[in-house]
Amino acid sequence: MKSVSVIVPVYNVEKYLARCLDSLLGQTQPDIEILVVNDGSTDTSGRIVDEYAQKYPDRIRAFHMENEGVSAARNRGVAEAEGKYLTFVDSDDYVTVDYLELMVEAAEKNHADLVVQGFRMVDESGNVLAEVCPTAYIPGEKEEWPLRIISAWGRLFRREFWMQHNLTFPLGVRAEDAPVNLAANALAHHIQVVPRAGYQYFQHSASAMHNFKGLQKYRLPYEALEKTLQYIQETGLVNDRYFYEYCVMRILAFWVFEFARGSSVAKIKELCHYIMDMLNTYIPEYMRNPYVNPFRKLEIPFVHRASIWVLAVLCKLHILTPVIRVYAKLLH
Template identity: 40%
Template sequence: MIKVSVVVPIYNVEKYLDKCLYHLVNQTLQDIEIICVNDGSTDQSQIIIDRYMKNYPDKVKGYTKENGGLSDSRNFGFQYVSGEFVMFSDSDDWIELDCLERMYAKAVGGQYDIVVCGMRNVNEHGTDLGSFALFDTPEITKEQLLVESNSATNLLFKKEILNDIQFPVGIWYEDLATIPRIIAKCDKIGVVRESFYNYLYRSDSITRTYNKKVLDILIAFDYITSCNKYSDAFIRQLFSTHIYFTILRANQIENKEEQFLVLEQLYNYVKQQFGIDSLKSSITYSGLNEKMLMSMFFKHQFKALMLILTAEWKVKKILVSKK
């Protein structure tokens, strides 16, 4: 019997894939399957997949498809899952060797629908950039998990709760649009307080630019509200944890006209869905700088807001380049 199926979407990650698959085939939990979905890669990723399929024929299964993105690859891979539990792993990340054994034991021992582990951010030099989703209690509520993290990759799911839910194709924030709907179906969430999932913070992240797709976060919240499982107060609280980072991403839009249109639409969404004062009262600020910037957004002072954020971003890139 397959205890855990791991679905790995793969697209042009020849530089990172070997490390990801090595840590999967060498898991201390033996009864697992690794479902590799090649999402139309044009590099040497398929050669690496073929090698692992040859060397580990009982564990590694490979499938190819036309490029359709992360969500499409996860949905595609799930149809081949035969395990009792399911995990999703990004192909440039890796998990600790006892990750699946520990999480599976927790799930079965406590009869949990979902088990969460901590995530460690690591750069390409191997530097530990810090961890999150480390909870102090052996189990948590749905709301506690979602406020801390909406990632799909540090969760072990009982297969049945995934059966009628798919990741939305073609939008950003696919995890945010999906994980709350899955969690809404579960009864118990268990915790393994170890950073078993290693998220690779790639060097190209600092130079990434954005576009109006940052507004897909509004689509994600429409998905969340449509499941009718969370209170208005909690949805407002959850949105308050994401709006600041959405504004930071808007600042990375190169087209200034598009940038201000995005801010305008975000402002109008807040005004219509929550009310400006209502959302302001829900935000817990991490510092004075964030409080100042959000105050400018709520006052509709977009030009000054973008000038300050642009200056801060330039300083950040200079500091990163000197490390």
């Protein structure tokens, strides 16, 4: 069995793909497999994928599919994976040489289902724009780091855990990471963090979030998130309830303050009604969560803590929709 299956979804990244794959080939962690899934690229990315697979047949496996989106590409990679652990790397990003070794070491030492490592945001010149580096994870006391890192990358999952809970990325939506990460944060019996920023998140003009223009052409994973909340409720929460609820609120706050901008009134209403329904149904006592207080000491930026508090207050006062409509209009 391979130690790690690294899943790399690819779509039109001919300029950056070699850098990503070279960083994975240079890993100090032995016996990894790199599963590169070409999601119907229209540039030369597919050819680059094949060239690397032919050059490194023992380490890289190439898959080609019609364009179905990043979720479908990741799901295909998971289906083909043979490693003990799973991790995801976006094809325009790259990682430091010991990125995988440090996470596998933490997982093996602590029998972890989930390991989280920090990241650096870098620009096209290699300048570090920001760095997020975890400190510690203490069950029931300091559980914020898994909800601080909200993307699929920067995480190592035990494949057995992934398959046990039938985790999958929802198709045809934005923010596809949220349901998967929420389930992992809630259900992993052992979680570890690596106090390093080994993932290099590349911020450039063509990146998806950089070019996001609202929810006119996109949909959020409403159904998938609700199914995840139901599943966690039925299966039984493993980790701290307050941190879990805070994680749900973190997702909802991110959605409303990030994705409402540039969206139509109808889309904003749909989003706000969904958020209020989720809170009232699954976290009816959200205002009593001690972490909602923005001045509670957590290793989460104050602006994020404040956004969660604002969301909670607006929902409690039943004025979320009108306020977010004004907010979106001002920032449009």
